[in-house]
Amino acid sequence: MKDWRYLLAEQRGTLLALGIFIVMFIIYTTNHPAGFTANVVQTAANKGVLLAFVAMAQTLVVITAGIDLSVGMILLLTNCLASWLVVGTPLQTALGVIAVLAAGLVCGAINGAIVIYGRLQPIVATIATGAVYYGIGLLLRPFPGGSVNEDLADALTGKLFDVIPTSLVALLVVVLVVWVPFSRSEFGRAAYAAGSSETAAYMSGVPIRRGKFLAYALAGLLASVGGLFLTFFTYTGEAAYASGNSYTLFSIAAVVLGGVSLFGGKGSAIGAIFGALAFRTIGDLLFVFDFDPLWQPLFQGVILLIAVSLGAFALFRVRNRLEWFL
Amino acid sequence: MSETTLGGLAGRMPKFIRRADPAVLTAFACIVILLLLGSLYSRSFLSPEYLLQQLKVASFLGVIATGMMLVILLGQIDLSVPWSVAAGAMMACAAAAYGPAGVALAIPFGVLCGVAVGIVNGIGVAYLRIPSMIITLATNAVAQGLMVVYTGGFSPQDSATAAMRYLATGFTIPGVPNAVIIWALIGAAMVFVLTRTSFGRAVYGIGNRERAAYLSGIDTRRIVMIAFAVSGGLSAFGGVLLAGYASKAAQSMGDAYLLPSIAAVVLGGTSILGGRGSYLGTVAGVILITLLQSILSVMQMPEAGRQIIYGVVIVAMLLLYGRAPASR
Numbered sequence: 001m002k003d004w005r006y007l008l009a010e011q012r013g014t015l016l017a018l019g020i021f022i023v024m025f026i027i028y029t030t031n032h033p034a035g036f037t038a039n040v041v042q043t044a045a046n047k048g049v050l051l052a053f054v055a056m057a058q059t060l061v062v063i064t065a066g067i068d069l070s071v072g073m074i075l076l077l078t079n080c081l082a083s084w085l086v087v088g089t090p091l092q093t094a095l096g097v098i099a100v101l102a103a104g105l106v107c108g109a110i111n112g113a114i115v116i117y118g119r120l121q122p123i124v125a126t127i128a129t130g131a132v133y134y135g136i137g138l139l140l141r142p143f144p145g146g147s148v149n150e151d152l153a154d155a156l157t158g159k160l161f162d163v164i165p166t167s168l169v170a171l172l173v174v175v176l177v178v179w180v181p182f183s184r185s186e187f188g189r190a191a192y193a194a195g196s197s198e199t200a201a202y203m204s205g206v207p208i209r210r211g212k213f214l215a216y217a218l219a220g221l222l223a224s225v226g227g228l229f230l231t232f233f234t235y236t237g238e239a240a241y242a243s244g245n246s247y248t249l250f251s252i253a254a255v256v257l258g259g260v261s262l263f264g265g266k267g268s269a270i271g272a273i274f275g276a277l278a279f280r281t282i283g284d285l286l287f288v289f290d291f292d293p294l295w296q297p298l299f300q301g302v303i304l305l306i307a308v309s310l311g312a313f314a315l316f317r318v319r320n321r322l323e324w325f326l
Numbered sequence: 327m328s329e330t331t332l333g334g335l336a337g338r339m340p341k342f343i344r345r346a347d348p349a350v351l352t353a354f355a356c357i358v359i360l361l362l363l364g365s366l367y368s369r370s371f372l373s374p375e376y377l378l379q380q381l382k383v384a385s386f387l388g389v390i391a392t393g394m395m396l397v398i399l400l401g402q403i404d405l406s407v408p409w410s411v412a413a414g415a416m417m418a419c420a421a422a423a424y425g426p427a428g429v430a431l432a433i434p435f436g437v438l439c440g441v442a443v444g445i446v447n448g449i450g451v452a453y454l455r456i457p458s459m460i461i462t463l464a465t466n467a468v469a470q471g472l473m474v475v476y477t478g479g480f481s482p483q484d485s486a487t488a489a490m491r492y493l494a495t496g497f498t499i500p501g502v503p504n505a506v507i508i509w510a511l512i513g514a515a516m517v518f519v520l521t522r523t524s525f526g527r528a529v530y531g532i533g534n535r536e537r538a539a540y541l542s543g544i545d546t547r548r549i550v551m552i553a554f555a556v557s558g559g560l561s562a563f564g565g566v567l568l569a570g571y572a573s574k575a576a577q578s579m580g581d582a583y584l585l586p587s588i589a590a591v592v593l594g595g596t597s598i599l600g601g602r603g604s605y606l607g608t609v610a611g612v613i614l615i616t617l618l619q620s621i622l623s624v625m626q627m628p629e630a631g632r633q634i635i636y637g638v639v640i641v642a643m644l645l646l647y648g649r650a651p652a653s654r
Binding site: 067114118119120121123124125127128129130131132134135136137138139142241242245249252253256262263294295296297298299300301302304305308309 | 403450454456457459460461463464465466467468469470471472474475478578581584585588589592598599628629630631632633634635636637638640641644645649650
């Protein structure tokens with residue numbers, strides 16, 4: 001095979017997600033009453049970017065063949081924290097942003113420490129830590145409220161040169177600052193290797209523990225970026241259990257749509273971003289076609305069910321029945 | 327197993343002590359410690375009425391955790407518990423609105439809805455080979471969507487039937503709440519199935535190594551499918567009982583049962599990787615969780631503090647005895 005065909009095979013999941021997103025977005029904008037305008041794109045981008053951050057966070061963990069069921073709760077916790085800290089003078093605001101990001105990193109690091117050094121199963125461990133993060137969020141904000149530095153919020157949710165949504169630029173910056181260096185580093189490769197075959201990676205002397213730990217910690221950081229943006233959009237902090245849960249759920253849907261293998265070792269955060277944008281667009285299709293909003297949870301659930309069932313097509317390629325059992 | 331669970335336990339006690347699982351012993355020790363702590367806080371904590379009340383509250387969790395245990399023994403997990411519980415409760419109450427036939431069929435209909443959710447889970451896990459964590463999250467979302475469409479986003483107005491209320495709050499044997507009897511019956515059936523039937527052996531076998539179980543001639547896919555259907559049905563039945571207890575169904579009534587049911591099973595020494603665990607441990611786990619919740623509410627701990635203590639206790643106990651072997 002030629003080089004470009006290897007590259008294509010490697011990026012197939014990402015390209016598929018990009019394709020789904022483009023098709024869905026075209027359907028969305030052509031049926032939107034306002035059409036394809038900067039404002040429509042801005043609103044769509046702002047909604048999609050939130051999920052994109054959480055999906056990126058989930059990707060990092062899923063690549064190591066783990067799962068983080070606390071990402072939604074980290075998002076809530078950092079949202080509540082930001083509604084206290086990201087206020088005041090520019091200096092105070094900057095310190096607040098740093099504190100919120102650090103809190104997310106700590107949450108992720110706690111998950112990582114429990115899963116890797118405590119050797120607990122990621123599912124149970126992250127459900128339990130998720131309860132703790134939700135509890136802390138609820139302590140910080142028993143009732144919805146708080147405020148945020150509105151200049152910063154408006155700057156980051158507005159439009160750059162009246163055309164490009166700033167939130168998309170922020171997403172790009174986060175990808176360039178977090179994902180690209182991580183995936184190209186020794187630890188990123190270790191995370192992929194650990195997800196693909198932990199024993200083989202261990203035998204080859206790959207630093208799997210540090211790689212996985214970094215993946216969990218960065219997942220917390222990315223979830224906190226999502227929490228910050230949630231605060232910028234809503235100007236308030238709110239610890240709503242259902243909303244945290246649905247972010248966790250949608251992040252898994254986005255990851256699957258984005259071509260990241262839940263068995264680990266395959267996929268990229270870029271794919272998950274397009275998966276998240278596609279998932280959001282599909283959810284919003286209901287509005288442009290004037291359906292009752294009550295149908296939205298069912299519609300999203302069915303899409304999720306279909307998305308996760310698509311993986312079953314790989315069964316047709318199985319020649320030996322024993323390969324059913326991993 | 328003609329005798330009741332309690333009798334069965336007493337008869338086999340020496341054997342249990344001889345081969346006692348350290349995890350089960352730890353869980354029981356924690357129960358004793360919690361009871362002592364509680365009695366320091368309030369005198370009435372050790373009174374029979376209070377303990378029986380706790381047992382009654384525990385039996386709802388116990389029924390749900392029984393299904394969860396079956397699935398966890400396979401090495402899978404069922405995250406569709408919240409809306410299976412809610413769907414069971416809502417559908418049973420909804421059926422009650424359709425005349426006498428509806429009232430009579432309310433409980434079976436509610437349970438069947440849970441079984442339907444479980445069958446979708448089972449098809450996904452056993453035949454489509456989708457990771458159980460993912461497919462059950464998805465069916466949970468679909469069940470939620472269906473219930474939201476059905477109820478219009480509000481708590482349904484239909485109320486529970488008299489039979490449901492009787493099952494959850496009545497007394498057949500004086501002094502022993504019906505809910506506790508139901509849990510004991512379901513528990514006895516589960517112990518019988520797990521230890522005395524080929525189905526139970528197959529469950530442990532699949533949990534240990536599905537490939538080996540398949541090669542020894544077990545139809546592993548059918549077993550997994552049945553286990554998920556049973557889990558869905560028991561979750562829904564738990565929901566039916568809860569609806570009888572509160573005399574109506576509510577939107578998010580199941581949310582409070584996902585983490586506790588998993589925690590009860592895992593704290594009772596059942597390996598989350600499957601293939602190892604006893605029902606006695608699950609009983610201990612359920613009582614432990616219920617007592618912990620009760621003490622926190624007696625101390626008037628706000629919801630936030632409860633969630634934090636809850637998560638911390640679960641992680642701490644799992645770190646004590648639920649760790650996976652080191653990779654070597």
